Amino acid sequence: MSFNGGWAPPPWHHQPAPMPSPNGQSWRPYANQQGGGPMRQPPHNHHPHMNPQYQNPHNGWLEILDNPYFSRGVHPPQNHFERNQMQNFNQPPLPPPPVQQRPVLKSPPKIQMNEYVKQTLMNNAHVPGLRSGLQMRNAMQQRAKNRMKGQEQRPKTSMQLMVNFKVFSERIELRWQIPAKRKDLKFIITMLNTKMNSVESIERPCSSAHCEFQVQAGENYKVEIHCKTERDGFLLAYWTRELRAEFSYSELKHLLEKCYQFVTRGIKADPQMHEFRVVYRCKPKVYWDEIHHYCNDVMQKYIKDDNGQPGNLINGKINGLFFSARLLPDLTLPQFSPFGNVRMIVNAFLILNPERHNFYFSDFYCNKNIHYVTIVICVVDSETDRYCREKLVKLNPLSNPFVKLIPPPDRFGQWRFYINYTLWVELYYTEDLQLDMGQFSAIMATGAGTSKIGGLPNNKNCNLCNLYPRKKKVVEAVEEVAAVADLDSTMATILREDARVDSDVADTLVYLIDRVEERSLTAEELAEKLDPELVKAVEEMNKAVNKEESLFGSIAKNLSDFVSGFNKRKDALIQEIRKLRNS
Incomplete structure (x- = not known):
């Protein structure tokens, strides 16, 4: 490099090249196979004053190159691939391929509810499970949403306090870590209480790091x-934190033990089933x-109400459908029900298959004289089952x-199913x-x-099914009459006749009267009491629901008969082979 005239020319720029070898090959061994670049090519018009060595055609510089872009004045063959490709650049661009239009899926026409059906639903808004009933049930969950909207956020200038808490049905325990070693702190x-809107406040010194509140389940x-x-x-x-006063696991185990004691009654024998x-x-x-006209024949599960123990762990938490399996002493289905005038009967194996379902104990309670136990049935590994x-x-x-x-x-x-009849077993199935x-x-x-919408409250005075029974309070009979005045039932009739009758006595009389009436009616007398239009409507419902069942049922029956016959013939053949081996 020269600092006087800028960049110095390369050492080989004007130096004479060596003479070609006698055999006509270039002194550069690679020149016969690979030509020089465009910077090494001499000009086409050779002047006489130029060095004659540049006019030597055999020095390897003017060999025909394979690549036409690095040659000057040398034309490649006409069938060269890249030249053919270059000719395509002058062609107009091809139109884009047509875009295949996706078919527009039309949504099915929405079924409009006529005025008669709408009025019928409004008149039966007290029925749990209907659309109007579901809207009323969701009102108790709306309170939780409102609380979340008004929940205050933690101030940005403060740190997060580390707190451990334990929730029971009657109390809540709080324990926290002191954030700094200072003696001038207070907690x-x-x-x-979000329902009663009542506030309770306690102040603790810095030496105290725990607190306990008495709550209502x-x-x-x-x-x-x-x-x-x-x-x-x-x-x-x-x-x-938002907390709900509910059973702890230890309290639920204790409630299960009380249920065991109620079923056995202190007798070491098999339960009555x-x-x-x-x-x-x-x-x-x-x-x-x-369900038939507007839900595509799908009985959908809905949220569990507040029926049973108030500290129940499933109230307002999971969705399901209640079923019963209780029979009369003569092992026939009861012909009376306080829940409705149409009964759906399902094969027990469909919802009690132990290979597909898990069973959980959730509640034990009573209203007056009948004790209930709630068994939750979940499909294995479902969301409800994990909860x-x-x-x-x-x-x-x-x-x-x-x-x-x-x-x-x-x-x-086939599987055999048994149910206890010393108390009322409720089967809560958590699927549609x-x-x-x-x-x-x-x-x-x-x-x-x-x-009843929202469920009936449990009897909090019973010593058999309550973990913390309360002392019985004297309640005016006028309030009990007002509570059942809108019901056309035996209880309302008894209390209207004599308002001074004790509620427990009245409830016992109601139970006995209803049971005697159920057992005294024959099938003919029951058929006479039933509404003929209701019976006809139920028959039409069975035909409409099961019109496709006959075809699939016959196919399933034929397949089952084939499999059973095949297995019998296989077992018989195995026995014959064993006999031949032994002989």
Whole structure:
């Protein structure tokens, strides 16, 4: 490099090239195979004053190159691939391929509800499970949404307080870590009952790091803890949480033990159980009509109401459908129900198959004189099953005193189902069901003819089914009359005759009168009491729901007969082979 005239020329620029070898080859061994670049090519018009060595055509510089872009004045063959490709550049671009239009899927026409059906639903708004009933049930969940909207956020200037809490049905325990080693701190604990809108506040010094509140089972509480300085009230740490007073796992186990004691009654013997093959669900006719006409024959599950113990772990948490399997002493289905005048009967194996379902204990309670136990049935590994596995007590379907299953003796046999009749076993199935999975029949509705929206509260004075029974309070009979005045039932009739009758005595009389009436009616007398239009409507419902079942049922029956016959012939052939071997 020269600093006087800029960049110096390369050393080979004007130096004479060596003479070619005698055999005519270039002195560069690679020049015969690979030509030089465009910078090495000499000009086409050779001047006489130029060095004659540049005019030597055999020095390897003017060899025909394979690549036409690095040659000057040398034309490649006309059939060269790249030249042909270059000719395509001058052609007009091809039009884009047509875009295939996706077919527009038209949504099915929305079924319009006529005025008659709408008015019928409004008149039966008290029926749980209907659209209007579901809207009323969702009102109790709207409170939780409103609380989330008004929930205050933690101030940005404060740190998060570390708090451990334990929730029980009657109390809530709080324990926290002190954020700083200071003696001028205080803790203010505030608990708000979101339903009653009542506030309870407690102040603790810095030496105390725990607190306990007495709560009411089933209520929701908003708990806040503020850590402040005593001098100027500066907020150092903050914590808040929405909690529901409900059973802990230890309390639920204790409730299960009380249920065991009630079933056995202190007698070390097998529980009193009877066999059943079907389960049933009773609802008003309008409930089934809406499912058939507007729900595509799918009985959809809905949220569990507040029936039973207020601290129940499934109230307002999971969705399901109630079924029963209780039979009369003569092992026949009851012809009366307080829940509706149409009964759906389903094969017990469909919802109690132990290979597909898990069983959980969730509740034990009573209203007045009848005790109930609630068994939750979930499909294995479903979302509801994962929740129940964490919160509830799992039961062994082959050995429990409530719903007991006996496996078949061989692979061709059937499962046998037994249910306890010393108390009322409620089967809470947590999946949807098709109407074509059952049969319908008309029955007599007693009382209000439907279940109550929100559920009935449990008897909190019973010592048999309450963990913390309360002392019985004297309630004016006038309030009890007002509570049942709108019901055309035996209870209302008794209380209207004599308002001074004790409620427990009246409830016992109601139970006995209803049971005697059920057992005294024959099938003919029941058929006379039933509404002929209701019976005709139920028959039409069975035909409409099961019109496709006959075809699939015949195919399934033929397939089952073929499989059973094939297995019998196979077993017989195996026995013959064994006999030949032994002989």
